[in-house]
Amino acid sequence: MTDRKQELAANLAKVEERIAAACAAAGRRRDEVTLIVVTKTYPADDVRILSGLGVRHVAENRDQDAAPKAAACSDLPLSWHFVGQLQTNKVRSVVGYADVVQSVDRPKLVTALSREAVRTGREVGCLLQVALDAGESGRGERGGVGPGGIEELADLVAGAEGLRLDGLMTVAPLTGEYAGRQQAAFERLMDLSTCVRRTHPAANMVSAGMSADLEQAVAAGATHVRVGTAVLGVRPRLG
Numbered sequence: 268m269t270d271r272k273q274e275l276a277a278n279l280a281k282v283e284e285r286i287a288a289a290c291a292a293a294g295r296r297r298d299e300v301t302l303i304v305v306t307k308t309y310p311a312d313d314v315r316i317l318s319g320l321g322v323r324h325v326a327e328n329r330d331q332d333a334a335p336k337a338a339a340c341s342d343l344p345l346s347w348h349f350v351g352q353l354q355t356n357k358v359r360s361v362v363g364y365a366d367v368v369q370s371v372d373r374p375k376l377v378t379a380l381s382r383e384a385v386r387t388g389r390e391v392g393c394l395l396q397v398a399l400d401a402g403e404s405g406r407g408e409r410g411g412v413g414p415g416g417i418e419e420l421a422d423l424v425a426g427a428e429g430l431r432l433d434g435l436m437t438v439a440p441l442t443g444e445y446a447g448r449q450q451a452a453f454e455r456l457m458d459l460s461t462c463v464r465r466t467h468p469a470a471n472m473v474s475a476g477m478s479a480d481l482e483q484a485v486a487a488g489a490t491h492v493r494v495g496t497a498v499l500g501v502r503p504r505l506g
């Protein structure tokens with residue numbers, strides 16, 4: 268094994284242990300939680316190693332980096348998740364490789380994603396990114412729709428050709444009433460997910476938790492955790 272492969276394998280094992288322990292503590296089965304490795308800022312070579320180590324889901328947040336990486340890894344059995352703020356002028360590129368867009372937060376984006384999915388004959392999974400620091404009807408500083416806007420956006424995605432409403436995603440807020448209260452934030456996301464599933468029962472993905480707070484996310488009921496740093500190391504630049 269190369270040094271990098273050994274390093275990634277060791278980090279993955281540690282993360283796996285954390286997820287398993289969090290599941291056990293919460294009385295959940297390990298297979299209720301899916302690990303998504305956030306590979307942003309790291310090269311395609313790392314993605315290839317991770318795939319060889321059994322990773323099946325990877326996430327990226329900038330199309331400029333993600334598009335060439337996904338192209339270089341198109342032979343691998345990976346699902347690609349897009350988790351960054353998405354401008355409509357990048358939709359064409361993102362739909363080219365993303366199986367799931369986790370950052371759907373406004374009607375204009377839904378329209379653009381649907382149009383491109385139909386044009387290319389693809390089905391794109393969509394998570395609504397919820398901003399828990401935005402107030403009921405506001406928008407988050409780093410994207411996301413306030414809780415009050417979820418229902419309308421969920422109906423819009425569910426009715427859009429080429430799109431599949433998969434569930435909800437959030438990033439623990441740094442400001443507002445949930446600052447420093449990750450578990451409370453993730454529990455709020457779960458409550459919102461319960462509401463959405465009353466009308467859209469198949470939208471059962473709950474994407475929450477990162478390297479620092481995956482335990483709180485699993486405790487709250489998250490189905491997907493998005494882990495970057497704990498697997499790949501501290502990022503060399505902001506991403």
Ligand SMILES: *Cc1c(COP(=O)(O)O)cnc(C)c1O
Pocket residue numbers: 305307328350351438476477478479493494495496497506
């Ligand atoms: C970078 C990123 C992550 C991973 O964060 P780490 O702290 O490196 O685990 C998760 N979700 C989103 C939306 C991100 O941008």
